Amino acid sequence: MSELALSVTGLSKSFNIDHRRNGLPRYRTLHDDLLALPRRLLTTFSRNGRSTSEIFWALRDVSFEVKRGEVIGIIGANGAGKSTLLKILNRITEPTTGGADVYGRVGALLEVGTGFHPELTGRENIFLNGAILGMSRAEIRQKFDEIIAFAEIEKFLDTPVKRYSSGMYVRLAFAVAAHLEPEILLIDEVLAVGDAQFQKKSLAKMEEVAAKDGRTVIFVSHSMSTISRLCPRVIWLRGGQVAADGTANDVIQQYSDIASVDQPRVSWPEGISNAGITEIKLMSVGLLDKNCRQTADFDYSEPLSFELTYTVFDPIPFCRIGFMLHALDGSPVFEIYDIDEDTNGGRREPGSYVIRCEVPGDLLKPGRYSLSLNAGMPGIKNLVRLDGVLQFSVHDHALPGAAMNLPRLGVIRPKTRWFRKAL
């Protein structure tokens, strides 16, 4: 008989979406509410007035149980409710109906570097961040040396973190969080940041945390390779509901079969950005072929373009906006930014813009790909991070050798030139 760590029953969460304020940040002013008051009274009394707001269910009747020591992966497309679920379990937001019983201390790592203050030094931030994540001063002091050794920032301990490189920043943030010792650990897609070597190190740390007896881990990720490596059991959320719950192999197989439908365009009528970011919102992203037609199915030999529209609300001194491409198994293909070619282009003035990035033909290996978006002020803060917003396929209609199309190693298949002569 094993002990229960977490029991979720009939959990639902709804949000009101207001359709009146298209494209504008959703801050309510007192003025708005006063103006809306008569209409609200009218609709309440008459009940037939069409309300301009709509209820959106981020989670609907989600139930599952987790035993102590289990490591569970949660997968699903964007907007499937993964992050909302973690936020409810971490008490950041409340459920609308249903509930959860938690047996043990919960610790969460929902975003690397939460609570870091740019003006404070690395040392000061370790204490600040540790306390915010729920560690006592004594606990932090006890683990202090371990944390700085893990983060490899000994030399910069007394430098304000605003002068850190983005790599150092992420390393320090992860190091603090990794040394939390809660009984139930909630992790939301944090391993996707940092360089490859540090990713490997943090992944190993996660495995160690998971292996320690009695530690329960709930892990949200878009990377199927990470999920299948860390989590024996996987829950797939679709449209706020549990679509599948079972062994990693089964669920990931079902997910890749059904969930990721190729899609040429996604728009956010109200704009989208990280929580608390008001300077910039992404409005839409699309995939275009060489004739500028929207499609999610490309020919191997032809170029394809990513198109992104965004709105800047406040001037940003320096910011890069770009794309990350992953193969559907989670292996990264490349990461590119709009300022790669023009390093002076980082300043952003208010207004709406469209950027397009053309990827040459004869490059991506035929297969399925997933596009992620990233906008940030390197070393300062991330502004927008959206993983796996679009999926598309590359086909090899005209590819020579298509007839003997055996699986090939690697993520790209560049067009190469071959020479042969008889000796």
Place this chain on the structure above:
Amino acid sequence: MTPVAEVDRHLTPTLRIRPTKGWAALNLRELWSYRDLLWILVERNIKVIYKQTALGMTWVALQPLIAAIILAVVFGRVAKLPSDGMPYLLFVFCGLTAWRYFSETAQRSNSSLVNNAQLVSKVYFPRMLIPLSHTFSALVDFAVMLVMLFIFMAVYRVPPTLRLAAIPGFLFLTAMAATGVALWFSALSVKYRDCNYALPFFLQIWMYASAVVYPTSMIVSPRWQTLFALNPVVGFVEGFRWSVLGRSALNPTIFWVTVAMSLFILVSGAFFFRRVERSFADII
């Protein structure tokens, strides 16, 4: 399908997550268990506020000094307002010591939740700690003003009396009311960003309504005085003058009305905050 077959169902959960409605308990025990975080937030506030300024902490002393001199020139010299027979500069500085602690606490915590949106939407901790941390960090400014007040007393040769021992008591009352106002406004400004613009004006009017630049003795009718004391800042300012300058008598009605009002503002602010905090992460 849930692959949990045999589980022990006799344990009691350490945490039950359920939707809540209406008024919530204050949960002071949890607040206490997070005291380490409170101190670190206080430390952060103090360290950050004057970072990368040339004068640094000198601003703490400079701001009230300049404010007091301006008020002394305008209201003492030009308008010739009475000051209970004390030198006007000392009189106004004494009032400012109490007032500025109150207004700085309210002003800094007003936008504190919004400024920490990253934290509020990503980590759980009692949200009350954020505005509360300013109640404590503003004490640094208060201490500096108090030292300056003692210097003024020496310069104007005002002998210290035993009444000085009452200062911590009045400070405590001021802190209670300031925290209450801070809780009301910081919670409101999550939903209504108007508060960021409204509060500075509101505070300015409040200062002139609070007997900082004139003595309460200007209001003669005792009935009006009681009404006047519904504004607790009047009581704080009078209390500070009573303990420092040692001239004016402390009106017991004003005193008790002030105590009651401070308690009321604090308790109502705390309950209001708890009532609306559950939606902070969704709308911030």
